[in-house]
Amino acid sequence: MNVLIVLGHLCRGSFNAALAETAAAELNRLTHPVRTVDLYAAEFEPRLGRGDFASEKTEGWLDITREQARAFREGSIPSDVRENVELLRWADALILQFPIWWFGPPAIIKGWMDRVFLPGFAYGRGRSFDTGGFLGKRALLSVTADPPATAYACDGRFGVVDAILWPLHLTLRYVGFDVLPPFVAYDINASAEHRSAILLEFERRLTRITNDAPMSFRPNADYDAQFRLKVPQ
């Protein structure tokens, strides 16, 4: 299984970088080919902008989705986006590795989705969810948090972590991925011993990346043209 790791942390010596390196080494040991994209090292541009479109217009309104689709169809997407498109084509599984900043991904990770999950490629013309562009591929969020796990619980200060990650999981399923339960590393500044234990736990978790059951999402057929559940249950 080809695995693409996308890393969104500015420091090479960060714990997020260590998690990405651990993943690459363990997946290689399991004979899975791995490629890693270090978005900060690549100076990846997070702002979806006019350079992403085929249009000659430099001012005024654009139909962004149509422009993205046209640029993709005509092969005029920017080279940094194209590289990531090719990597996603190659990959059977995607790991997004990043720290939780403000209860979400760093801007560089969000921008990677904004620019690379292109209409005509990742979704579009009726393709989404169980007919999404990345159908049959697996996706895993591997994230880090400073607070202890107790903060991300039903009775915790920030509420359940599933609610924090929901917009991202919904996005990944929208484009067709089988979304695996997230790997969440809490309290990462507690001690070096704690971080070592997390790395070991991540290794164990990755041995199951081909087998773990994905999260459950309904198929498109359950919804009407207004995106309403046909038979509320």
Place this chain on the structure above:
Amino acid sequence: MNVLIVLGHLCRGSFNAALAETAAAELNRLTHPVRTVDLYAAEFEPRLGRGDFASEKTEGWLDITREQARAFREGSIPSDVRENVELLRWADALILQFPIWWFGPPAIIKGWMDRVFLPGFAYGRGRSFDTGGFLGKRALLSVTADPPATAYACDGRFGVVDAILWPLHLTLRYVGFDVLPPFVAYDINASAEHRSAILLEFERRLTRITNDAPMSFRPNADYDAQFRLKVPQ
């Protein structure tokens, strides 16, 4: 009441730009001074990076929170961040205006929070939520969505919109804002008439910006040192 509008859309002629302009005009009519930051026009950098820190280190690991706090304390934050810090100091209310892309804000909006909500300014040294840096200021998300409202309901394809916006609302409250219920414009490509009706509805909504009751969040005193609710209810 001084109102800061932060706009995160690349097209000047977009409906998001129209919403920002409508807000500015209506708030002016209500005698509230308004300033608008058009993040795309300002080419705002969304990537929190080494340029944000006081450290001379160009490689290796950094304690990001400590570095941000130090840069703020020593006055060495970059000029684009400083401008936004000053605007937030000036503002009594913040409106974030953006399209929902992948069930979240565009990267440029997320990056604005990553870089401008600085420790020592927006939070830190025990200040958060009901002791957060922006205590007494109000915040409103004004967002647009292509799908109809039925898609963002309990029985809708994407689930309730409150779940989509939760990480952002949690962030705004973390830094002390009184978070107003969001203004969500659905189905914005339906027709020009529909968009005109939304602009009128937004105007009406803005007449209540000083009076609307904020969303309810528990005070810090309700939680223990592990961020756990002291008395589960």
